[in-house]
Amino acid sequence: MKKRGRGVACGWYGIARTAAMDRAAVWVELDDGGTVKIATGVTEIGEGILTGLCQIAAHEMGVRPDDIVLADNDTARVPEAAHAGATRMTYMIGNAVAVACKEAMTKFKRAMADYWGVDPISIYAVNRRVWVENSPVMKMSMTEATHVLKKEKGIVIVGSGLFTSAHTALDPDNGEATPWQSYVFGAQIAEVEVDLDTGETQVLGVWAAHDVGRVVNPQQVEGQIEGGIVMGLGHALMEEYTQNAGQVGTPGFAKYILPTALDIPNMYSVLITEPDPKTPLGVKGIGEPCITPTAPAIINAIYDAVGVRITSLPATPEKVLAGIIEKKKQNSKKVNKEKSEVLA
Amino acid sequence: MPDFKSNPQKEIGEHPFVEVTATVNGKKVTRRVPNHFRLIDFVREELHLTGNKEGCGAGECGTCSMFVDGALIKSCLMPVQKVINANIETVDDLDRDSGRTIVQQAFHKCGSSQCGYCIPGMVMAATSLLRKMSNPDREQIKEGLGGNICRCTGYQKIIDAVELARDVMNKKVPASALEENLIEPVMGARTPRLDAPGKVTGAAKYAADMEMPNMLHMHVLRSPHPYAKIISIDTSAAKATPGVEVIITSADVPGIDNFGVFIEDQPIMAREYVRYVGEAVAAIAADTLDIAIAASKLIKVHYEVLEGIFDPQLAIKDGAPQLHSFAKNNITKHTKIRKGDVEEGFKQADLIVEEVYQTAKIEHAYLEPEAGLAYVEADGCVTVHSPSQNITHHRHALAKILGRPINKVRMIMSTVGGGFGGKEDMIYQGMLALAAIKSRRPVRYVFTREESFIASAKRHPFSIQYKMGLKKNGKIVATKMVMISDGGAYAMSTPGVMNKSAILGPGPYQLDNVWVDAIGVYTNNTPSGAMRAFGAFQSEFATESHLDLCAEKLKMDPIQLRMVNLMRDGATTHTRQKIDRVLAVDCLEALVKVAGWDEGIPNRHGGGPATRKDISQGKERKPCTLGTHLTDREKV
Numbered sequence: 001m002k003k004r005g006r007g008v009a010c011g012w013y014g015i016a017r018t019a020a021m022d023r024a025a026v027w028v029e030l031d032d033g034g035t036v037k038i039a040t041g042v043t044e045i046g047e048g049i050l051t052g053l054c055q056i057a058a059h060e061m062g063v064r065p066d067d068i069v070l071a072d073n074d075t076a077r078v079p080e081a082a083h084a085g086a087t088r089m090t091y092m093i094g095n096a097v098a099v100a101c102k103e104a105m106t107k108f109k110r111a112m113a114d115y116w117g118v119d120p121i122s123i124y125a126v127n128r129r130v131w132v133e134n135s136p137v138m139k140m141s142m143t144e145a146t147h148v149l150k151k152e153k154g155i156v157i158v159g160s161g162l163f164t165s166a167h168t169a170l171d172p173d174n175g176e177a178t179p180w181q182s183y184v185f186g187a188q189i190a191e192v193e194v195d196l197d198t199g200e201t202q203v204l205g206v207w208a209a210h211d212v213g214r215v216v217n218p219q220q221v222e223g224q225i226e227g228g229i230v231m232g233l234g235h236a237l238m239e240e241y242t243q244n245a246g247q248v249g250t251p252g253f254a255k256y257i258l259p260t261a262l263d264i265p266n267m268y269s270v271l272i273t274e275p276d277p278k279t280p281l282g283v284k285g286i287g288e289p290c291i292t293p294t295a296p297a298i299i300n301a302i303y304d305a306v307g308v309r310i311t312s313l314p315a316t317p318e319k320v321l322a323g324i325i326e327k328k329k330q331n332s333k334k335v336n337k338e339k340s341e342v343l344a
Numbered sequence: 345m346p347d348f349k350s351n352p353q354k355e356i357g358e359h360p361f362v363e364v365t366a367t368v369n370g371k372k373v374t375r376r377v378p379n380h381f382r383l384i385d386f387v388r389e390e391l392h393l394t395g396n397k398e399g400c401g402a403g404e405c406g407t408c409s410m411f412v413d414g415a416l417i418k419s420c421l422m423p424v425q426k427v428i429n430a431n432i433e434t435v436d437d438l439d440r441d442s443g444r445t446i447v448q449q450a451f452h453k454c455g456s457s458q459c460g461y462c463i464p465g466m467v468m469a470a471t472s473l474l475r476k477m478s479n480p481d482r483e484q485i486k487e488g489l490g491g492n493i494c495r496c497t498g499y500q501k502i503i504d505a506v507e508l509a510r511d512v513m514n515k516k517v518p519a520s521a522l523e524e525n526l527i528e529p530v531m532g533a534r535t536p537r538l539d540a541p542g543k544v545t546g547a548a549k550y551a552a553d554m555e556m557p558n559m560l561h562m563h564v565l566r567s568p569h570p571y572a573k574i575i576s577i578d579t580s581a582a583k584a585t586p587g588v589e590v591i592i593t594s595a596d597v598p599g600i601d602n603f604g605v606f607i608e609d610q611p612i613m614a615r616e617y618v619r620y621v622g623e624a625v626a627a628i629a630a631d632t633l634d635i636a637i638a639a640s641k642l643i644k645v646h647y648e649v650l651e652g653i654f655d656p657q658l659a660i661k662d663g664a665p666q667l668h669s670f671a672k673n674n675i676t677k678h679t680k681i682r683k684g685d686v687e688e689g690f691k692q693a694d695l696i697v698e699e700v701y702q703t704a705k706i707e708h709a710y711l712e713p714e715a716g717l718a719y720v721e722a723d724g725c726v727t728v729h730s731p732s733q734n735i736t737h738h739r740h741a742l743a744k745i746l747g748r749p750i751n752k753v754r755m756i757m758s759t760v761g762g763g764f765g766g767k768e769d770m771i772y773q774g775m776l777a778l779a780a781i782k783s784r785r786p787v788r789y790v791f792t793r794e795e796s797f798i799a800s801a802k803r804h805p806f807s808i809q810y811k812m813g814l815k816k817n818g819k820i821v822a823t824k825m826v827m828i829s830d831g832g833a834y835a836m837s838t839p840g841v842m843n844k845s846a847i848l849g850p851g852p853y854q855l856d857n858v859w860v861d862a863i864g865v866y867t868n869n870t871p872s873g874a875m876r877a878f879g880a881f882q883s884e885f886a887t888e889s890h891l892d893l894c895a896e897k898l899k900m901d902p903i904q905l906r907m908v909n910l911m912r913d914g915a916t917t918h919t920r921q922k923i924d925r926v927l928a929v930d931c932l933e934a935l936v937k938v939a940g941w942d943e944g945i946p947n948r949h950g951g952g953p954a955t956r957k958d959i960s961q962g963k964e965r966k967p968c969t970l971g972t973h974l975t976d977r978e979k980v
């Protein structure tokens with residue numbers, strides 16, 4: 001026999017480096033052919049930040065994402081952007097890219113305004129084109145503009161950007177601090193089915209709502225949330241690295257069990273996209289916040305389904321089944337007790 | 345009959361050769377390779393087709409999946425002798441030079457690749473499925489991909505891609521559905537990933553895919569003991585082995601040999617003591633990996649085995665073995681949060697609920713095992729390519745360890761095949777740099793999956809004593825959490841993880857009285873380090889489970905209980921920071937709107953007959969019962 005249940009959990013997360021000054025720096029150049037070079041210390045670990053940074057740069061520089069070249073992550077060639085982690089990539093480096101591009105574009109607009117003899121405020125650059133507002137003739141492609149500035153004016157457009165998030169260390173006695181500037185909140189609901197005969201839990205649906213700030217690329221945000229949910233599902237139901245007197249009992253995927261395509265629930269992401277008021281771009285991050293509510297939502301759903309409270313992760317079939325059996329024993333004791341009370 | 349004749353074994357680490365003729369991606373090739381080669385070695389090491397990656401070497405992850413005579417196989421399990429005269433297809437040239445297949449385009453379009461390391465295998469599995477079944481449904485697609493592990497994506501967008509490819513092939517949707525949209529405005533657009541074409545075709549190069557002329561291969565001798573004193577290391581026989589270029593131990597380190605993100609307590613190879621099973625003791629760089637492995641067996645390490653400590657609760661007691669002289673009672677970090685007066689809060693409470701929660705030690709399980717390539721440039725700068733999540737910090741650490749100016753150390757982050765925090769610690773880059781400096785040759789090191797499991801950091805397991813006081817209306821009046829965590833043999837990220845677990849642990853709730861202790865402890869277990877959500881996964885698990893327990897005791901709906909307590913605009917956090925804008929309630933309300941929620945007390949179905957109205961609404965997936973449609977599967 002199988003029973004279904006639902007559980008809910010909330011979560012919150014401070015983003016970027018904890019209780020320490022965080023910083024990221026970026027260099028940018030408007031290059032030949034209206035392309036753009038971006039140099040920064042650290043980018044992609046799989047989350048999609050490379051694409052996100054190219055979108056941000058394209059938006060700021062009036063070009064398209066595939067016009068951007070991101071320089072390698074190389075300590076000898078690019079400025080420091082610290083590390084890839086702490087849900088800081090879009091937040092720290094995204095903001096730094098925006099700041100650098102804004103500086104370059106201020107120079108670009110000033111130079112183009114000089115060239116055309118107009119006010120820089122009337123210059124627009126979008127989608128590979130640059131033009132003067134309300135002028136039928138003063139317009140050209142970004143390719144031409146780059147060429148003109150180099151050949152006729154001797155100008156190479158470069159910019160740099162820095163984004164700092166000021167965080168303070170914890171007071172050692174009471175923890176008082178501003179460990180982060182920005183927080184991401186969230187909540188998830190899980191629906192599960194538990195097999196009363198085997199103790200096996202299947203997660204059938206997970207709904208997730210997170211306040212992710214201004215969204216650069218919703219496909220990548222969903223990708224993070226879905227990946228986080230499934231990692232949380234693994235932690236909740238199957239994953240455990242075991243050691244016995246220091247010797248590892250799970251040194252491979254045959255013993256250390258991970259979720260596969262057959263284990264995944266249907267997943268629904270809801271993005272709360274209010275821009276972060278504290279940063280130039282309004283972006284936040286989602287890499288880590290999405291994983292915290294999943295396991296408790298699943299554990300609470302198991303409890304709702306079969307009345308077994310798992311307090312020690314993972315909720316393996318063995319643990320859940322032991323709980324079901326224990327509950328049956330207690331119930332029958334209760335029934336027997338009631339019976340004997342009636343007889344007495 | 346294939347010719348199995350080979351030269352007799354002559355030297356240590358030399359294997360007999362076997363001649364293999366096969367058709368690979370439409371071209372006939374004949375090569376002589378060591379007779380222990382598997383198909384993956386033949387394709388990657390001999391033919392330099394690095395599109396298919398190795399993830400586990402045991403047939404468990406599917407990353408190395410290829411076609412042999414049209415059948416999908418895991419190439420890490422197939423001896424090279426079995427592919428003599430066979431027809432092999434790898435991901436490198438799946439579309440015979442004409443770009444990308446429909447499956448690969450669909451993976452790009454749907455955002456199915458993240459780190460990309462599992463994707464060549466996923467593409468092969470999806471291709472195999474669609475070659476055999478023209479119209480698989482979503483559940484059949486899941487089964488078709490069931491032998492392939494992905495740690496990044498959660499699979500949903502991979503399954504979406506296979507559905508899209510299926511529909512394009514069946515002409516249910518036009519081929520234009522695969523094209524990239526140039527969407528304006530670009531901010532907020534679903535711009536397809538710019539790195540996806542390289543990931544779906546296998547063109548993206550990870551560290552293990554890199555090669556340089558005259559490159560050496562590294563193997564690392566690791567400790568079999570959780571705790572021991574190193575009396576002596578004799579490398580003379582290993583050094584005398586032909587083909588061995590250098591052997592390094594901690595005695596070869598020129599600078600200050602300690603690294604660590606927060607506490608610099610770890611040498612690049614064990615110095616005087618080994619403190620966990622799998623700790624590096626010596627590294628061998630040789631002309632071939634076979635020679636390096638064989639030579640490592642000739643290294644004689646004399647250990648004096650010591651009594652280890654494995655339970656953090658015992659490690660903090662007086663009299664326990666002291667693993668690091670600077671850490672009294674083996675305490676790596678003790679973070680305290682004190683706000684208001686918890687004892688006073690408990691006095692005011694109508695209900696006090698106590699429970700103990702435990703979370704497991706967790707493996708990151710990125711599909712790309714650690715790997716790196718180091719060399720010395722002409723200007724004397726030592727350069728390390730590796731999937732490091734923290735090149736900035738690693739450069740600082742390595743300069744000190746090598747005793748060089750910081751501009752003579754260069755760290756390059758290669759394509760990262762998944763990290764999740766597990767690639768933040770500099771556990772092998774030091775050995776690579778040192779071996780490159782000593783040998784003056786490029787050196788490559790690729791972890792096996794087993795090495796990755798035993799030698800890299802894990803998610804901290806936590807034990808959390810929880811005590812919460814509440815009023816009848818659900819208002820929390822006191823929260824006390826005492827958390828003890830096994831940090832393992834070295835600090836790595838333990839101090840940071842203790843901080844984050846403590847700061848965030850009591851949850852996104854407006855609390856007046858908070859007491860949190862987070863204590864990270866040294867033991868002789870595998871070190872614990874950074875992992876996605878960095879302590880908050882563990883501590884928030886306890887809080888959110890506990891609230892469910894409290895809701896039942898208060899006879900309240902669990903969402904209602906949270907609504908009573910959630911932070912609002914202008915809230916003061918547990919570390920007494922004022923936050924102007926708080927969207928916690930907005931998230932919960934938006935969630936209830938899409939998921940639906942039937943209000944009630946937890947444990948409805950466990951407590952009796954099913955009464956919930958929000959379950960089985962059709963938005964959830966069908967439960968999966970393996971083996972119930974075996975007849976269908978036989979055809980697959």
